[in-house]
Amino acid sequence: MARMTMIEAIRDALDVAMGADPSVVVFGEDVGYFGGVFRCTAGLQAKYGKTRCFDTPINESGIVGAGIGMAAYGLKPVVEIQFADYMYPAYDQIVSEAARLRYRSAGQFTCPMVIRMPTGGGIFGGQTHSQSPEALLTHVTGLKTVVPSNPRDAKGLLLAAIEDPDPVIFMEPKRLYNGPFDGHHDRPVTAWKSHEMGEVPEGHYTVPLGKAVLRRQGRAATVLTYGTMVHVALAAAEESGVDAEVIDLRTLLPLDMEAIVASVNKTGRCLVLHEATLTSGYGAELAALVQAECFWHLEAPVRRVAGWDTPYPHTHEWSYFPGPARVAEALRQLVEVA
Template identity: 65%
Template sequence: MNMIQALNSALDVMLGRDDDVLIFGEDVGYFGGVFRVTEGLQTKYGLKRCFDAPLTEGGIIGSAIGMGAYGLRPVPEIQFADYILPAYDQLVSEAARLRYRSNGEFWAPITVRTPYGGGIFGGQTHSQSPEAIFAHVTGLKTVIPSNPYDAKGLLIASIESNDPVVFLEPKRLYNGPFYGRPDEELKTWANSGDPFAEVPLGHYEVPLGQAAILREGRGATVLAYGTMVHVAKAGIDDSGVDAELIDLRSIVPLDIDTIVRSVKKTGRCVILHEASRFGGFGGELSALVQERCFDHLRAPIARVCGYDMPYPHAFEWDYFPGPIRLAEALKSAVEYR
């Protein structure tokens, strides 16, 4: 399966397994979603289990919170992560706090699916990476898969969680790594990689808060998630550095133990994410690593991120952190004296 098929399979499994699961959002029913993630589910499960919602993100999430408090497990879709801000108050003030405010009497077992990140020429209002604003909210979980197998397992685990989850789906990975325009500078990695992976048809979970070590090494630790995992693979190969690559898979909960063990072993840490640098989640990762690994660090922690500017539609491939920038950061870390 590619990632679209894996996510569709996860939703199919959960709709068939649990009558309390339902899906709704803009164009997710008859149309099957703008990226076809929900294709065929309304036909199979009917209008009461997979249905369209009006163009009201606050209404979609507010309704989902009420459904969750009632005992359902709604999976609302926000068509693009850029559109989620009208619903941010519902997520922060209601979903994230409901269990605490009600002393455990009510909770919000909702999974908010939304495509995020750039690479499909969507412009400023279809391409942003807002993961840090969700990670900041106590009570919300934030999950970001990097491959089809993880996408299905993480989505199932999110739906079965009793806490609200923001499930960010990297658009560039829907049809395979680096879906988008090849670029001369990026010719070794743009549109490269097999879009398919072996994905079981049935039910399985990938636990939230458990990172994956995709490549072991002793020269440096690279922390990445989503699309940037594939950028990291290419950058490590280009650098010649014996780097260890960790796919975080979820940033809340965060597998800090795996990160700390790796950085204590390598003595160097490079953080990679697509969002702009200032205020990005890489700053939190850097602080956590510094607090726990200070005596083991042999070079400053480096961040390779998007630039601090509004999302540049015409120059998005210059904005994205690429393998060349990561390779340079790794070489600098190893050569630091």
């Protein structure tokens, strides 16, 4: 069991996949010689050559389009969109081609590709480097959407995504690349290398897509969350004094409804937490599903805590994020509802 950062775990997953399967190819802007802006692909070109790990022009639609063609041909491309904010020029390729290839070809072609994209804020990147567009992707039938919260899951989920026969969107929270944090500032509380979630098995293993995990047991309320906000939820549960259960969804589509229903039926109260803006965010889907599936067990309305409904505020980044104090107050209010 090695201790890794999320960056190292992602790099290790790619190395394991490329070493085991010559059909796995990695490409995107700066991922080859430079090793990616976050260094997730550092050393892969030197090890596997320029035909299996290579740089592309600044052309997201071209990157994704080339990946779709390679996937249809029989390769397993893992393409990187340098920031999730840059996916919009490729959105038509993702939605109209990658997601629909199996259906529109009546199963003659599949699209076994992974689209990696760093997501969320935490680096003071402003409006074009900090967005969380998962709701736009989970809306699309034919895509799977994954958001890990720690290095161990990042490696296992990425290997599972590479082996999946259909397109997977793999969203990597930038604030978690180098370590967990307390939600109040951008410096990690402790490095992943000294944190239990930073313990990563060596070699090949997978974390199944579509399976949530219980991060904290509780009886008073359930917090449904993913990615960066898992750590905020854990901190908020301690700060609030509420006996909250925290569910890390890990995969947003397909969704582990069995785990959600079991937890909410047990606690009778549910708080949905995410970093993206509130209106039409992924939390709205979660709230609707919980209301539909757990109505007779609910003791209070489902509550949502999310980012502001504003363009991404560069100078007020840490106020925009739901932090432990805001989530703790929401938990207290939730359990006070008679």
